[in-house]
Amino acid sequence: MARPPGRFPAMSGMSHLLFGLGLRKPHYGDFLDGDEPVAVDFVEVISENFMVPGGRPRDVLRRVRERHPVALHGVSMSVGSADGIDRDYLARLRLLVDDVDPLFVSDHLCWTRIEGFNSHDLLPLPYTEEALDVVCDNIAVAQDVLGREMLIENPSSYVAFDAPMTEWEFLDAMCARTGCGLLLDVNNIYVSATNHGFDAQAYLAGIPADRVAQIHLAGHSQGRTLLIDTHDRPVPPPVWTLYEAAIARLGPVATMIERDDDIPPLAELLDELQAARDMAGAHMRRAA
Amino acid sequence: MQRDFRAWLSESSDDAALRIGEAVRPGLEVYHDNYRAALANCLAEVFERVRLWIGDERFRSTTAAHIDVTPPHAWTLDAYAGDFPETLELLFGDDPEIAELGWLDLALSEAFVGPDSAPVDPGRLGGIDWDRAVLRLSPTLTTHVFRSNAAAIWSALSAGEVPPVAALLAEPVTMLVWRKGLMPCFRTLEPAEAKAIDLARSGVGFGSICAAMLEQLEEEDGVAAAGQLLGRWMGDGLVVGID
Numbered sequence: 001m002a003r004p005p006g007r008f009p010a011m012s013g014m015s016h017l018l019f020g021l022g023l024r025k026p027h028y029g030d031f032l033d034g035d036e037p038v039a040v041d042f043v044e045v046i047s048e049n050f051m052v053p054g055g056r057p058r059d060v061l062r063r064v065r066e067r068h069p070v071a072l073h074g075v076s077m078s079v080g081s082a083d084g085i086d087r088d089y090l091a092r093l094r095l096l097v098d099d100v101d102p103l104f105v106s107d108h109l110c111w112t113r114i115e116g117f118n119s120h121d122l123l124p125l126p127y128t129e130e131a132l133d134v135v136c137d138n139i140a141v142a143q144d145v146l147g148r149e150m151l152i153e154n155p156s157s158y159v160a161f162d163a164p165m166t167e168w169e170f171l172d173a174m175c176a177r178t179g180c181g182l183l184l185d186v187n188n189i190y191v192s193a194t195n196h197g198f199d200a201q202a203y204l205a206g207i208p209a210d211r212v213a214q215i216h217l218a219g220h221s222q223g224r225t226l227l228i229d230t231h232d233r234p235v236p237p238p239v240w241t242l243y244e245a246a247i248a249r250l251g252p253v254a255t256m257i258e259r260d261d262d263i264p265p266l267a268e269l270l271d272e273l274q275a276a277r278d279m280a281g282a283h284m285r286r287a288a
Numbered sequence: 289m290q291r292d293f294r295a296w297l298s299e300s301s302d303d304a305a306l307r308i309g310e311a312v313r314p315g316l317e318v319y320h321d322n323y324r325a326a327l328a329n330c331l332a333e334v335f336e337r338v339r340l341w342i343g344d345e346r347f348r349s350t351t352a353a354h355i356d357v358t359p360p361h362a363w364t365l366d367a368y369a370g371d372f373p374e375t376l377e378l379l380f381g382d383d384p385e386i387a388e389l390g391w392l393d394l395a396l397s398e399a400f401v402g403p404d405s406a407p408v409d410p411g412r413l414g415g416i417d418w419d420r421a422v423l424r425l426s427p428t429l430t431t432h433v434f435r436s437n438a439a440a441i442w443s444a445l446s447a448g449e450v451p452p453v454a455a456l457l458a459e460p461v462t463m464l465v466w467r468k469g470l471m472p473c474f475r476t477l478e479p480a481e482a483k484a485i486d487l488a489r490s491g492v493g494f495g496s497i498c499a500a501m502l503e504q505l506e507e508e509d510g511v512a513a514a515g516q517l518l519g520r521w522m523g524d525g526l527v528v529g530i531d
Contacts, residue, residue: 048363048364048365051364052366052401053401053402053403053404053427054401054402054403054404054405055399055400055401055402055404055467055470056400056401056470057401058404059470076363076364078363081290082290086363088363089363111290112363113363114290114291114293114294115291115294116361117294117298117359117360117361118360118361118362118363119293119294119297119319119323119360120323120326120327120360120365120368121297121319121322121323121326123290123293123319126289157315158312158314158315158316158318158319159308159309159312159315159316159319160312160315161289161309161312195315223318224314224317225314226314226315226318228318
C-alpha cells in the first residue's frame with residue numbers, strides 16, 4: 001500500500017484538536033461512575049489488557065466506550081520481528097477492533113518476539129533496508145487483517161546500531177511504503193536524542209508531518225548512564241518545549257498524556273492535559 | 289541480531305552481548321533489567337498470596353529462579369504466570385500449601401478474564417426432560433485437588449488476618465474455582481459433589497448424575513441429593529445452559 005496523498009485519513013475532517021488520557025486501573029471509577037463523563041476527547045487503552053475472553057476488563061471497556069471514543073494502543077504486535085507477525089495475535093486484535101470501533105489503532109516501531117520467544121519489551125531495530133522490508137511487510141499484513149491503517153509509534157531506545165538511515169528517515173520510508181500513520185511520542189524523541197546524541201529538532205523536521213495523527217506526552221527518569229522511558233512522572237520542561245516545536249511543525253494533532261506507573265489522582269493528569277490544550281491553543285491562535 | 293538479543297535477555301549470554309556490541313553494553317543492561325522486571329512484576333501481581341505467605345525475599349529468589357529457566361512464550365504477559373505453580377511444586381515439595389496457594393491465585397486470575405456466559409434463569413426450568421438433560425457449566429470453572437489447608441491460608445491472607453499454620457488435611461479435597469458475574473469465587477467440594485461436577489463436565493445426562501449420586505451417597509433418594517446440588521449450582525451461577 002503506497003502512501004495516499006494528504007493528511008492521515010483519521011485526521012481529515014477533524015474540526016478541533018482532540019486531547020485524551022491513557023485509561024489506567026486507578027481511574028476506572030472516575031471514568032465509569034461520575035455523573036458526567038471525564039473532560040477528555042478520547043481515552044487510550046493498552047490493547048493487550050483487553051484482548052481477553054471476557055470478565056471485568058471487557059465490561060470496563062464496554063462501559064468506557066459508551067462515554068468516550070477509544071484509541072487502541074498495543075505493545076505486542078512486533079512489527080520488527082524477522083520471522084513475521086503472529087497471526088493469532090492479529091486475529092484477536094481484529095476482534096477487539098470490531099468491538100470497539102477505535103479512533104486509532106497503534107503499536108510501536110520495535111520487535112518483541114522471535115521464534116516463539118516473547119521479550120515483553122520494545123526492542124530496538126537497526127535502521128537498514130533489510131529491517132525496513134521486514135517492518136513494511138509486517139505492517140502490510142497487520143493492516144490487511146485489521147482492515148484499516150495503523151499508527152506506528154517511535155520508540156525510546158537504549159541501543160543504537162550503525163545503520164544507513166536515521167530513525168526519522170526510516171519512519172518516512174515506512175509511511176510511504178505502507179500508508180500507515182505515525183504516533184509521535186515526543187518524550188521518546190527526547191529520550192532517544194539524549195541517549196544517542198542526535199538532534200531532536202532535526203528529527204521533527206525529518207518526519208512526514210502529514211502522517212502524524214497522534215502525539216504522546218510522558219515523563220522519563222535518569223538511569224545510571226541513560227535516560228529511561230519510565231512514564232512514572234509528570235511531563236518535564238524539555239519535553240514540553242519539544243511539544244511546542246512539534247505542534248508548530250505538525251499543526252493540529254490529537255494529543256494525550258501517557259502515565260503508566262506511580263499514577264497520580266486523575267485531577268493531576270487533567271491539569272497536565274490542560275497545559276497541552278493551552279500550549280496547542282496558543283499556537284493555533286498565533287498561526288491563525 | 290534478534291537471536292543474540294534473545295540469548296542476552298533469557299540466558300544473560302555475554303557472548304551474545306559482545307556480538308551485539310560492547311559499546312552498547314549500558315543499553316543492553318537496561319533491556320536486560322526491563323525484561324526481568326516485567327516478568328517478576330507479572331508473577332508478583334498474579335501470585336500475591338504466595339508472596340505474602342513465603343515473604344518478599346523468598347518470593348524474589350523464587351521468581352528469579354523461575355525466570356532463569358522459563359522464557360516467556362506467548363504474546364500476552366498473562367500467560368507467563370501459567371508455569372509458576374509447577375516451579376513452586378518443584379521447589380517446595382515438602383510444603384504443598386505453597387504450590388496450592390499458587391494454583392488458587394492463578395485459577396482466580398484466569399477466571400477473572402475467562403469467557404462471559406449468562407447463568408440459566410431458574411424461572412425457566414419448566415418442561416425439561418431431566419433424565420436426558422445435559423448441563424453446560426460455566427467455561428470459567430476449574431477444579432484441583434488440595435492436600436493442605438491452603439484455602440484457609442489464602443482467605444486469611446486476603447483479609448489481612450493472621451493465617452493458620454500450614455497443615456495437611458485428613459483427606460484431600462477438591463477445590464472449585466469459577467466466576468460468578470464479574471467476581472471470581474472458590475469453595476471446597478464434598479466428594480459426592482466433586483464426582484457430580486466431573487460427570488457434568490464430561491457431558492453425561494442429569495439422569496446419570498442422579499444415578500452416580502445414589503451410588504456415592506448410599507442413599508435411596510439420589511435424585512433428591514442431585515436436585516439439591518443442581519439448586520446450589522444454579523444459585524452459584526455455575527449452570528449456563530441445559531441441552
